[in-house]
Amino acid sequence: MITLEDVATEEFGSIWIEIKEGSLCKIITQSEHEKQSFLDTILAFKKPAKGRVLLFDVDIYAANEKALNEVFHRIGMVWKDGGLISNLKVWENIVLPVWYHKGKLPDDAEQKVADLFQEMGIDKSRLLKIMGILPGLLPAYEKKLICMVRSMLMEPDLMIYDAIFEGINIEMAERLTKLTTQFHTKKPGRTSVYISSDEKSLHHLHTNLAFIQQGEGFIIWS
Amino acid sequence: MIQIINIQHIGKNILNSLETQKDSYRMFHNAMKNITVLKNPSIRSVLYRQIYFTGIEALNKIVLLGTLIGIIIITQVKNIVGSNAVLTGKILVWTMLREVGPLFAAIIIIARSCTAIAAELGSMKVNREMDSLRVMGINPFFYLIIPRIAGITIAVFILTFYFQVSAIIGGLVLSSLLVDIPFFQHVASIFSVLSFFEIGISFLKSAIFGLVISTVSCYHGFGVQASITEIPQATIKAVMQSLFIVFIFNGIITLISFL
Known part of the structure; x- marks a missing residue:
């Protein structure tokens, strides 16, 4: 679903991430700036210096406009x-x-x-x-x-939630957690990715898959 | 020795300007190539909105200005030619249909809409709204640029027509009051000098002006990168360049039409 193969940008030295279809995972970066850079890289806004970014098995930096639009059509991005x-x-x-x-x-x-x-x-x-x-x-x-x-x-087949639990109260956070996890299971194979630079805001989210930034890359954490 | 004229600097500016014209033309060409996207109802709604904002909302101002310009022209003409209805009609038609009408309508739209479009597109770019569109699978060029180019061109067409009609009617009403010639005799004199050629020139000018204004304003608005300070620069460039190109085209078409 989402694959980053040895991706290097100004902020990251080497990212290896694979998020399989149907996963619910969280990605935690060290800062807001690095989170934005990561999002820009996986959404085809910022071409990495090296490596490949694949969404739905499509290399987004090698794809033409039409193929890219088809990929984006399957993504729900919550900014x-x-x-x-x-x-x-x-x-x-x-x-x-x-x-x-x-x-x-x-x-x-x-x-x-x-x-x-x-x-x-x-x-x-x-x-x-x-x-x-x-x-x-x-x-x-x-x-x-x-x-x-x-x-x-x-x-969409892939939902990306950018800092959705930040700046809201506990009651609203609970409602959104329930809503988004329910939405995740509604469609078979749907993948949900929660990304934030604030680890605490994603703490309550129960999942077996998480990537945490360490230095210039990410480690899998469970 | 102080170098007053920096040839290198002038040359660089000319090259930059040519590069901008080339890029604008590329944008226009791309828009025309993909004009069929207007079949999409969501894009068509942007077109209707653009026609409303540029064409309909400016209508009362255009009519008022047209009437005033018509009155001014008739007052001047009356002082020169006296009670000659045919000559008055001829001058009114020539100036209004061929020159002042399309040019004034274009200037009003440049002042009103060119700035608005460049600033709107620029702020959308700075606020990453275009990125948001792209991630929704919506091509920002199709959704934002093509309906604006089409909408402004249609609006310039409509406004030019209203400007000319209001100027001619305003001028005729005043001349009927000032000069001892009945209103309908004036109307007849207008129709006697009105030809398809005059109307064609007016249509050609408004179509070209509309395309120029829309393409240039969209080009500069779309060209804003990441800084908010680029927005006023983009609007200034859009206005100045639109005016410049409109006047050049006006001169060329007028020259060709008199050949």
Whole structure:
């Protein structure tokens, strides 16, 4: 699913990571900057000095634009800052990838969105209030929740959660843990990757697979 | 000896400018090659939004300015030619359809939308919204650039038409009041000098101006890298370059049309 073979960047000397299909794993970096660099490397934004990065067995730095778009189509990325499009209203942001890829919205899209927000603990009145506004006016954690709903609506094969448990209270963290682990099991073979530079924020997440940065590389920790 | 004119510096600037034009043209060519992406409803919604922001929202200002320009031209013409309805009509049609109409509409759009687009795209780039689009499997060029180029071109077309109509009507109403020639006689004189050639020139100019403005503003906005300080630089470059190219094309088309 995700394979990094002897990847070297400015921040890392040599990364060897293999995350198999269906895994639920966490990746912990030493700093925010290194986490961003790692994400940029696996999302084809920053070409490594050496090594290969494979997503769904596709070498993302050797793939053409079409193949890369197909790979990205299967990924749900939950950005730390939400990664929302500033000139689109919240509802437009949520449905954008589905609308773009499928050409129309599924009949149950509204219901699915409402259910996901309910599981996150966002009540109906708040939901109705935020749907028609631009995301710039929202608090950071709500942007992250919106991004999560947007990604989940696409039913991706790979979910990457960037620091999702940071900056939220314990109750919300528990809700999100439950929601994301349930979502992980909903589709056979779905892989979930939680990445953070704050080890404590991922401490409560139970998984057998974790990669922790040590020096210029990562070690497997269990 | 102090070197007043640095030839090397001038040469470098010219080469940079040519390189920019080449890249802009490449962007335009790429947009035209992939224009069919507008079939996608989500991309089409960006197109409609662009037409609304550039075309519809600027309509009242364009109509007002057009009327005022028409009044100014008629006042000047009346002072020169007196009560000659045919000549008044001819000058109004020539200046409005061939020159002032497309040029003024283009200048208003450059002032209003060129800056907005370059700044919007630039801030999207700085805030990594384009990266976010890419990870969703959405090509930022298809989603952000192509509908903007198409939308602005259509908007320039529409606004030029409204500008010309309001200028001619405004001018005619004023001249009917100032000069002892009935309104409908003025209208008849306008239609007597109006030809497909004049309309064609006006359409050609607005189409080219629209494509130039949209491509240049998208090019500079899209070209912003990582720093927020690049955004004002991009907007300035977009405005200046759009104005410059629009005036060059205006001169070329006018020259060719009189040959």
